[in-house]
Amino acid sequence: MAGFLEEKVVAITGAGGGIGRACAVACAAEGAKVVVADIGVGLAGEDPRSEVADAVVAEIAGAGGEAVAVAEDVSTMAGGSRVVDAAVEAWGRIDGVVAVAGILRERMLFNMSEDEWDAVIATHLKGHFTVFRHAAAVMRKQESGSLVGFTSGAFAGSVAQANYSAAKGGIVSLVRSAAVGLHRYGVRANAIAPIARTRMSANVPMELGEMGEPEDVAPMVVYLLSDAAAEVTGQVYTVVGGRIAVWNQPAEVREMRTEGQWSPEEIASRFGEVGVERMALIDRLEEYRKAAAAGDKPNT
Numbered sequence: 001m002a003g004f005l006e007e008k009v010v011a012i013t014g015a016g017g018g019i020g021r022a023c024a025v026a027c028a029a030e031g032a033k034v035v036v037a038d039i040g041v042g043l044a045g046e047d048p049r050s051e052v053a054d055a056v057v058a059e060i061a062g063a064g065g066e067a068v069a070v071a072e073d074v075s076t077m078a079g080g081s082r083v084v085d086a087a088v089e090a091w092g093r094i095d096g097v098v099a100v101a102g103i104l105r106e107r108m109l110f111n112m113s114e115d116e117w118d119a120v121i122a123t124h125l126k127g128h129f130t131v132f133r134h135a136a137a138v139m140r141k142q143e144s145g146s147l148v149g150f151t152s153g154a155f156a157g158s159v160a161q162a163n164y165s166a167a168k169g170g171i172v173s174l175v176r177s178a179a180v181g182l183h184r185y186g187v188r189a190n191a192i193a194p195i196a197r198t199r200m201s202a203n204v205p206m207e208l209g210e211m212g213e214p215e216d217v218a219p220m221v222v223y224l225l226s227d228a229a230a231e232v233t234g235q236v237y238t239v240v241g242g243r244i245a246v247w248n249q250p251a252e253v254r255e256m257r258t259e260g261q262w263s264p265e266e267i268a269s270r271f272g273e274v275g276v277e278r279m280a281l282i283d284r285l286e287e288y289r290k291a292a293a294a295g296d297k298p299n300t
């Protein structure tokens with residue numbers, strides 16, 4: 001039986017370990033030719049080693065698949081362009097990009113350094129831009145392609161990961177913008193918010209209530225890259241274990257109007273007409289504080 005991704009060329013960043021590796025192996029098993037892009041850094045982005053990408057290429061080749069390694073930093077324009085060029089040089093096209101590369105630098109906002117902010121935004125958010133931008137130029141001419149970003153449930157807010165949360169929110173907006181901006185060229189863009197057992201999830205300051213394996217996330221990536229998902233764009237999907245859920249699209253929910261300009265007094269007196277939308281995370285802060293005081297990780 002032909003694989004789901006027969007004849008497709010796919011580049012995956014962060015493919016040297018964790019979820020990215022599982023996606024690369026699954027895409028190759030479904031017939032895709034794969035660029036395994038990973039600079040092989042530690043969890044905080046330190047100590048790069050090219051061997052991790054080479055090892056996944058060898059694993060794919062050992063299983064009868066085709067892959068090439070790119071050990072570049074995807075937070076640079078040159079690195080993003082190398083990832084896309086490697087696909088085009090080896091196989092003449094690029095049908096899919098999966099941006100999985102990421103790092104963590106946990107810190108409360110009031111203690112966060114500029115470097116902790118910059119490194120996380122650069123790896124996650126700019127690391128999506130660099131590969132999406134170069135791939136989009138090729139896909140536009142091909143009039144086909146699928147971009148898959150990796151966000152996180154933390155995009156909705158995070159106590160101790162303001163940098164990570166902001167990057168992941170930016171990725172959702174980038175994916176939605178790519179979906180509308182590239183729609184007329186037949187190029188799609190979607191995002192996955194995974195939860196899976198990796199070195200990264202082992203290090204978050206929360207006890208993750210739901211857990212799955214990296215291999216549980218890969219089939220949804222394969223689906224989004226495939227022609228079976230030709231109508232799917234601009235979406236965010238949670239994938240954990242055997243559960244897949246779709247996120248809503250942001251939209252205004254209530255409004256109030258006045259003649260001319262508002263005064264602060266009028267806003268104060270009529271504020272209940274728009275009111276607030278409950279932020280579920282705020283209701284749980286007391287629970288988090290108690291867990292931290294007891295030396296435990298709070299549950300998500």
Ligand SMILES: NC(=O)c1ccc[n+]([C@@H]2O[C@H](COP(=O)([O-])OP(=O)(O)OC[C@H]3O[C@@H](n4cnc5c(N)ncnc54)[C@H](O)[C@@H]3O)[C@@H](O)[C@H]2O)c1
Binds near residue numbers: 019103123200201
């Ligand atoms: N594991 C989870 O539960 C979880 C939850 C929510 C979101 N995510 C997201 O899923 C993605 C994968 O996470 P994971 O758990 O597999 O992490 P991981 O740490 O196991 O793997 C990340 C990979 O990215 C690579 N990388 C980091 N910086 C890079 C750079 N500048 N250039 C190239 N490669 C780079 C690393 O070398 C590593 O192999 C991340 O974007 C993460 O934020 C994971």
